[in-house]
Amino acid sequence: MRSEPKRKLSAGTLTRRDLLKTGMLALGGFLCPQALMGSMCPTLPYEKSLSFYNLHTGEKLKTVYWSDGMYVLEALSDINQILRDFRTGDIKPIDTGLLDLLHSIHGLIGSRGILHVVSGYRSPETNALLRENDGGVAAKSLHIEGKAVDFRLPGCSLKTLHKAAVRLQGGGVGYYPALGFVHVDVGRVRYW
Numbered sequence: 001m002r003s004e005p006k007r008k009l010s011a012g013t014l015t016r017r018d019l020l021k022t023g024m025l026a027l028g029g030f031l032c033p034q035a036l037m038g039s040m041c042p043t044l045p046y047e048k049s050l051s052f053y054n055l056h057t058g059e060k061l062k063t064v065y066w067s068d069g070m071y072v073l074e075a076l077s078d079i080n081q082i083l084r085d086f087r088t089g090d091i092k093p094i095d096t097g098l099l100d101l102l103h104s105i106h107g108l109i110g111s112r113g114i115l116h117v118v119s120g121y122r123s124p125e126t127n128a129l130l131r132e133n134d135g136g137v138a139a140k141s142l143h144i145e146g147k148a149v150d151f152r153l154p155g156c157s158l159k160t161l162h163k164a165a166v167r168l169q170g171g172g173v174g175y176y177p178a179l180g181f182v183h184v185d186v187g188r189v190r191y192w
């Protein structure tokens with residue numbers, strides 16, 4: 001690990017540790033100025049919004065899901081709807097931590113693009129069905145708990161998306177270039 005230069009800092013100067021605390025340290029060279037000025041600075045009043053496009057149903061949603069320090073219940077309900085199990089129609093609350101993770105990924109990349117969702121919530125029945133067709137689907141998938149989403153972001157390479165998700169260490173991150181999506185969840189931090 002590189003040692004920090006020993007120098008005195010004047011009052012008000014942000015140290016490396018301060019920057020890390022506030023998540024404002026430039027990461028990997030792909031952090032844009034908007035990300036620093038807006039969504040990643042906790043001292044500024046702001047709203048958190050997300051945009052989704054469900055690739056299976058064609059539904060679109062752009063919504064402010066967090067405002068004035070609180071989650072917006074109506075927006076959460078709309079998100080639960082668009083991320084439902086499209087095969088069975090079953091709805092389960094999507095973990096708000098997952099929404100914050102998606103928002104942070106967006107901020108880190110500096111994108112305002114719409115998230116193209118391949119898979120959000122999955123009912124146990126759908127997960128079992130997918131497991132029959134694909135051995136790579138986990139029996140205890142976090143999709144069943146509303147804690148995982150598979151998605152891509154047009155205009156952003158999967159590689160960049162994957163890199164941003166890994167950097168944030170918000171949970172599990174899976175890279176599926178052959179299928180054209182990245183999986184993120186708010187379970188244990190792990191990568192595949």
Ligand SMILES: [Zn+2]
Pocket residue numbers: 119143148149150183184
């Ligand atoms: Zn997944």
